[in-house]
Amino acid sequence: MRIVPRQLSMPLRREGLDPTPELGEVRETEPVHKLAHLFGLNVWVVSGHAEAKAVLADTTNFSNDIRPLVGSDPSKPSEGIGGLGFTDPPDHTRLRKLLTPEFTKRRLARLEPAIEKIVNDQLDLMEAKGPVVDIVADFAFNVPFLLIADLLGVEESDRDRFRALGPARFDLSGGGIGVFGSASESREFLFEIVGKQRQNPGDGLIGSIIREHGDGIDDIELGGLADGVFLGGYETSASMLALGTLVLMRDPENFARIRNEPGAVDAIVEELLRYLTVVQVAFPRFAKHDQDLFGQQVKKGDLVAVSLSGADRDKEVFGLDAESFYPQRAPAAHLAFGHGMHRCVGAELARMELRAAFTALAHRFPDLSLAVSEDQLRFRDFSIVYGVESLPVQLRAAETQQAAG
Structure with a gap:
């Protein structure tokens, strides 16, 4: 974070579970x-809900191909970043058709x-293991x-090797340098798996x-699809x-409603x-040409970051209480899975899970209750995917535990 201007980090900063008020x-x-x-x-950052949807759906004016920015040759598939998120049509269309039926x-x-x-x-x-466990290490991952x-x-x-390859992909605290190294490592691993299964x-x-x-489909493309999943x-x-x-521990009434x-x-x-929108920004877009974007003059090559967490707190769409967790609100289309052709292909699987x-x-x-005071929790600063480092919980109320004993 020391080498990244604070203003640039604004879409990735939060106060607890809430995006920074500045956003x-x-x-x-x-x-x-x-x-x-x-x-x-x-x-640029796009944080309005309507504006975000428009940019996410626009493949005419924006590209997702990040390879020129990191010094790779777009004409060489082996130098791909991996997955669908950094791919433009027609390659994206062809590859997504292979994955969607699954x-x-x-x-x-x-x-x-x-x-x-x-x-x-x-x-x-x-x-x-209880009565106190860490939800992050013992369940969530x-x-x-x-x-x-x-x-x-x-x-x-x-x-075991596979398990360790995920979290570093989203950590920008070192300025983003480690992201590409960890991406390369996980791609190489999946290329090996594809080779075995071939x-x-x-x-x-x-x-x-x-x-x-x-x-x-060749091994590079299939490894990239697997990497995207x-x-x-x-x-x-x-x-x-x-x-x-x-x-849900903060809101026992809705926790009980589930039961x-x-x-x-x-x-x-x-x-x-909607409320958490843990993927804070969408895959970066690059302007294909000079253009007017909702009154702003965007130049060819400019990077446009869509703040999903900002758009999902838009009061114009979700009401004046958009900053609150309220499951009874009128349904509205959140952007937690993105939008348009790059919308998460595994959205329904995530819901099932x-x-x-x-x-x-x-x-x-x-x-279920917190086993520490909430001010002791450490959240993941400056990560594309927001999270908490550890969440110690007491599995049962003290009287329940005593009765079981």
Whole structure:
């Protein structure tokens, strides 16, 4: 953070669970705002909901291809960043068509028993370890990791190496340099997995695409798709599970509703997604040409960052109480999964995972409470995916614990 201007870091700063008030002030007065001029580029932040949707959906005026910025050659697939988020049409269109069938509701339905088993197994381990556990280390990271490893078809022998590759992808505290090194490491690992499954396709997503498309997709592209699934579903879901648990402990009435009102968890999960919006900014966009963007003069090559967390607190869309967690609010389309062609392909899988996890947590540990004062919690500063480092909780109320003893 020492080498990044404070103004540039504004979309990634929070006070507890809330985006910095400065972001809200900018949204009210200038929803497209020039943050800085850095390394020859103007950097803009878009924080209004309507403006954010427009930019996210616009492939005519903006590019997602980051390779020229980091010195890679866009004509060489082997120098790709990985995943769909940094890819433009027509490559994006072709690759997403390969991945989308794996995330239809019909195919995802077969994962429900596996999700429930993963969640309940982790709760069993927590209960055995209690009465005080760390939701982050003992639950929030384990559930999405095990699910993604199963989904991709990563063998047990490769999982320890796989587990360590996620969080550094989003940490900008060192100025962003480590992001590309960790991205390269996780891509290389997934290229190895793809190479193994090319010879012997497994039961997961990687093996399924190989069986269905064969040489129609090369190892670099398939590794990039797998990397995108990993990138999009690991730390993001872990942060949602941890921070969502914190919100629900603050709000025992809605925590009880999950347990007592059939179907209540659906609206609660949607509001958690909006309220937390843990992916703070969308994949960067680069202006293809000089243009007027809602009254601002954006130049060719300028970087446009869409603040998802800012847009999801827009009072014009979510009401005057947009800064509050309120699952009973009138439904409105949040941007926690993005929008347009780069919208998260695994959105429905994430919803399934969150609904299953919070439902099981509410039933198993209805008296769940923080084991430390909230001012002792350390949040992840200056990370693209916002999170909490540790969340110590007491699984049961003291009297319940005594009765069990």
